[in-house]
Amino acid sequence: MKHQKQILNIALPAMGENLLQMLMGLVDNYLVAQLGLSAVSGVAVANNIITIYQALFIAIGSAITSIVAKSLAQKDQSAYQGYQNDALSLTIILSLILGVISVVWGTTLLKLLGTQNSVSEIGGRYLALVGGGVLFLGLMTSLGSLLRARGRVRLPMYVSLVSNLLNALLSTLAIFLFNWGVEGVAAATVLSRAIGTLILAKQLKLKVWDWQFHLAIDRDLLRLALPASLERLMMRAGDLVIVALIVTFGTKVVAGNAIGETLTQFNYMPGLGLSTAAVVLTAHYLGQAKIDQIRQVEREIYLIAVLSMGVLAGFILLLGPVLGRLFTDNTSALQASQTVLLFSFLGTPVTAGTLVYTAIWQGLGNAKLPFYTTSIGMWLIRVLIGYLLGISLQLGLSGVWMATVLDNLFRHFFLYKRYRRYIG
Template identity: 55%
Template sequence: MGIAGVAWGTILSRLVGLVILWSQLKLPVEKPTFGLDKELLTLALPAAGERLMMRAGDVVIIALVVSFGTEAVAGNAVGEVLTQFNYMPAFGVATATVMLVARAVGEDNWNRVDKLSKQAFWLSLVLMLPLTFSIYVLGIPLTHLYTTDSLAVEASVLVTLFSLLGTPMTIGTVIYTAVWQGLGNARLPFYATSIGMWCIRIGTGYLMGIVLGWGLPGIWAGTLLDNGFRWLFLRYRYQHYMSLKG
């Protein structure tokens, strides 16, 4: 079945996951209602919009990478497959952060909110940094599992290097996005992501990668600048918000 078989396997695995999660929730099967919860939409739409801006921007980024040749595209893809493991600790901590911050807000415990945000950042850093370093060190042998083309291997290792260098920025972006969502403000991360992706990541990536001729390193330098901007912006707004809470 080829690629179709892989696709069907993915669908079936997600279906099994859905059944397991549904069974654990023990939700009764009732007649569906079609009313809209305003508060739910206020939180869900900006969060979904943020993901949409990221994915749409990634399409443009890949279009820029394509201009560097087939080997660059292949190496970039392999590098992103390898580095996706790097972000798992931060994503896991972020999921817990949203829930814990929301609970602390409900309890009107702002000291707890501030403590949680700091703990989440440092915990993510401690968990993620050794992983990103290991993936970088093992970049060449891991890439050889996919290809032995020298240019593709070079591009893949470059991606793992930038993932390592951008670890603090990535963590800051992920954690402070989660903190703001826990605070009930999903719009601010949406604005930050939209500006960061479309103005900074794509803009500087095109400038450095295409105009200045830096190639793939220019594209990934733009990614680091984007994550750095979003981290500092969300953190600055968070500190201002917490100062108002006393």
């Protein structure tokens, strides 16, 4: 494959960075577990909200990567500088909004999710600190996107590694040496991200006095960033409804589904990394008007995504009974987790297609089409058909996951057909 090395040079560091960001939350949960069930429950629920924030920043990061890579390919330095300023301004604006929500309404948000008062109070304090300092999560994501667009694809991963190691060290000291509890863990997370932000900013040679914050964000950047962010929000909102459907099947099924999703999240790592490569390379070759190269990159990325995700999903499916027992010995829960692993494996080709072609459309400068497609697929297929199959036809968890595969099937082929028509 002609572009294999180029693709993997971008995708592998992106996979590593995504994995490291996910591990930061897991480290916090593990260390907080030493403080009791209320603490670990509160931090876990708060981290679910932080994950939504992170999804928004990742969506904005994809838009930044696309538009900056295109401007660099066109050798338009003035446009690049403008997009860089606008990207950082947009990140700061969103961070301030999310920060205020976390500080003022953090505890209320947790209570709305049905947590007990003791859990809400602890989780609210953690969310107020980590969410209040979400600016550094946002800036790390955006600065990393700017570096990837400039070809420095490994540096964001190395900085994430440093940030994670620092977080683990500071969190451990906060709990076992200083007895600062949940607040200490939260402060360690924010501080480690702040240091990561400073390292990335220095590598980009950003100087505060050379940068001007402004509310008037470039229209092209907004045209990509807003639909991409809404697409992520639509996915999260739909996931909440799906969880509500699964709750009707009983606590054991809910637990099994949670275990299965915990294991299958690793299946998506190759696809997410390859999606980053798809955005960068598609935008790069679009800027150079090399349509044939876009066609070749698209085919190669999809093939690599299917193979890598398929092998990983198959491996986890085979080891499912063993891995599941790390979480529970309940037979019903283990059976439910195997159902999730099975459908995740069977749906690999269309899941890979959904990830790759969403990224390619973002690289082409059209984030609205994936947003519309996700909205239709999530609510008319995944939720509606999931309800009909899972509850009305009493297929249970299998019915819900059948609808999930159908949703990805629809989105994959719709985005692919439109892409073929657009690219010629």
